[in-house]
Structures are given as C-alpha cells and as structure tokens.
C-alpha cells in the first residue's frame with residue numbers, strides 16, 4: 001500500500017466523516033507548491049480557502065513563529081502581552097479602522113460582529129429589547145456555528161441542527177433595492193461578503209457596494225463586511241470593498257491574517273460600534289495570544305512589502321483572460337476578481353468534482369465549490385511561470401466531459 005493509501009484508511013477509520021477531500025495526502029509546502037507523502041508535487045490552487053495568501057511556509061513568517069514559540073505563546077487576556085498591541089495597531093492601520101477585537105477562527109469573528117451590531121442596535125440605535133434584526137445575503141457563507149448556520153440558505157448546513165437562532169432576514173445577493181425594502185426600524189445591520197467565495201465565486205453588480213453604503217447610512221444601519229476570504233489582497237485590493245471606495249462600518253478578517261500558520265481572526269470597527277463592548281461582554285482564551293499576534297505582525301507586513309494585492313490584480317486579470325481563451329464546450333462562465341476565480345462547469349458536462357480529480361492527477365490542486373464551480377485561488381506569491389505551466393493542463397481537463405452517464409462509469 002502507498003503511504004497515501006495507508007493514511008486514507010486510517011482517517012476513514014478514526015476521523016469523523018464531515019468532509020469529502022480529494023484523496024491527496026500532503027506533507028510539505030513551499031510558496032505555491034505542495035508535496036504529498038508519496039513525493040508527488042502539486043501547484044496549490046486553493047490556498048486553504050485563501051488562508052495561505054502569503055504562500056506556504058513563507059520564510060519570514062516561519063522565522064517569526066519559531067522565535068515567538070521559544071519566547072511565549074499564551075497569556076490569556078487576564079494579562080497583557082507585548083505582541084497583541086503592535087499587532088492590533090498594524091491591523092487597524094492596514095484596514096483603516098480605529099479598533100480591532102482579536103479572535104481565532106473566522107466564525108468566531110463573525111459571532112463577535114453579530115454580538116457587536118446587536119448591542120449597538122439596543123444601546124445606540126434604541127431598538128427594543130430582543131427585537132434586533134440583521135439582514136444577510138442569500139448564498140452567504142459566514143462559518144459553521146449554530147447561530148451562523150441559522151441564516152444560511154444551504155439546507156444541508158442547517159439540517160438536523162435546530163433549533164436555529166432567530167433575528168435574521170435573507171435577501172438576494174447584490175440586490176440594493178431588496179436591501180432597502182427589507183430594512184425596518186429594528187434593523188441593526190446588513191452582514192454580507194463583498195464577493196461570494198463559497199457560493200461559487202459570485203461577483204455582485206458594479207456599484208452595489210456604493211448603494212449599500214448609501215442605503216445603510218440613510219437608515220442608520222451598520223454595514224458589516226465579511227472579508228475573511230476576499231480580504232488581504234485576494235481580489236487585487238487589500239480589501240474587496242476598496243474596489244468601490246465605499247467604506248463599510250465594520251470589517252471581519254481571518255484566514256490569511258496569520259499567513260495560514262495559525263488561526264487568527266478579528267472584528268474591526270470604529271469607536272461608535274466597538275465602544276459597546278465592556279469588560280466581561282465577550283472574550284476568548286486564545287484570542288490576541290502573543291504567538292498568533294507575532295505571526296500576524298509579519299504576515300501582514302509580507303502582504304504590504306511584497307505588494308501581494310497588486311500581484312493578485314495583475315496575475316489574476318491575465319490568468320482569467322487565459323482561462324477564457326480555452327476552447328471548450330464544458331464551461332458556462334469564467335468569473336472572479338484578482339486571484340479569486342471560478343470556472344462554472346455546464347451541468348450537462350457533469351459536476352465540478354471529476355474536473356478537480358483530473359486536475360489533481362495532473363498536479364494541480366483545486367476544490368469544487370458548490371457542485372458546478374472549480375475555484376482557482378493560488379497563493380498570491382504564485383509566479384506567472386507557475387500559472388503558465390498549469391494552463392495547458394487546465395485546458396486539457398476542461399476539454400473533457402464527465403456527463404452523468406460517463407461519471408457513473410468513472
């Protein structure tokens with residue numbers, strides 16, 4: 001048995017069956033490339049859902065982790081540590097917000113946002129107790145906690161996990177009129193991704209965010225922007241909201257904040273919103289820990305020093321053009337922004353899964369998102385030569401058809 005096969009057997013035996021990964025067992029990564037336990041090399045075109053924007057094992061980030069690991073890793077928030085302050089300072093400067101509240105996973109930072117805007121609704125806007133409403137977008141992905149899945153439109157995410165949390169209203173993504181109509185005097189916030197990654201790389205109409213800004217301002221509603229996947233350079237700007245210059249009231253970051261080396265997330269806002277939190281209102285044992293903060297400081301610096309947002313824009317525009325040039329009858333559309341690109345496969349050609357399997361056989365790692373979309377989101381440090389290497393292989397795979405009858409035989 002190959003080492004990969006042994007590993008897959010072990011995981012099938014001892015692991016919960018809550019994911020359906022491609023059967024690739026990775027042991028090492030460097031930049032945009034990863035190696036499996038049998039020595040096969042792949043171009044990573046997922047970047048752990050954009051958590052590894054800075055590339056695998058970036059030397060400067062590894063050095064920060066090694067140094068901080070030997071100095072101090074956790075103090076809890078019962079005491080201060082010498083890393084959190086500089087990290088929050090740097091994050092606030094980068095995002096252009098006055099305050100940041102550090103957590104660990106993205107879902108925790110979304111939960112933090114929900115608590116903040118509800119409390120703002122009661123204490124500042126004057127919404128009657130327990131009546132606060134948050135408007136969200138259909139097709140959203142904000143994480144997997146019981147409250148967050150309560151406003152998912154993905155039935156499987158909710159099935160069997162009720163009772164669900166009330167207080168959320170769902171409107172179509174990218175629809176400014178629907179937002180305005182959904183607002184009531186009890187609306188405290190509109191929570192949305194600027195571009196939907198998990199939904200299949202769905203790009204909103206141009207001008208939508210500007211309208212969102214205007215509507216939210218007129219109705220005294222907070223616009224909360226989930227940039228966990230789109231942020232930190234991925235779409236060709238440091239934050240996707242910057243494409244329209246319409247600044248949200250609060251931003252949620254995660255994933256690439258610490259370069260994929262450690263889970264660090266944060267909720268950012270100005271004092272008018274962050275000021276609702278008083279000691280004891282919210283917290284996390286690991287949130288703001290010196291290990292994550294030290295790694296985050298360098299991971300954020302790498303984004304700026306290496307101009308990774310500009311790289312994403314340049315390479316992404318070129319790569320998307322090249323993907324669109326591929327002659328195939330299997331593709332509905334190639335869409336995206338920067339290096340967050342979705343290739344939608346025609347239903348008649350089969351699902352995206354066999355395309356991802358065929359790409360993996362050729363040394364390119366992608367994961368299907370929703371049944372029909374292959375997402376290309378390599379580390380932002382990827383080179384043009386790497387992508388040029390991948391293009392003919394992608395063209396070969398996209399020329400294939402995995403129509404249902406064939407897929408059954410596959």
Ligand SMILES: *Cc1c(COP(=O)(O)O)cnc(C)c1O
Pocket residue numbers: 049104105106107108110141142143144193197198226227228229230254255
């Ligand atoms: C990944 C993601 C989350 C959840 O982050 P976790 O770290 O997996 O909890 C939330 N929102 C968006 C847009 C994401 O892509």
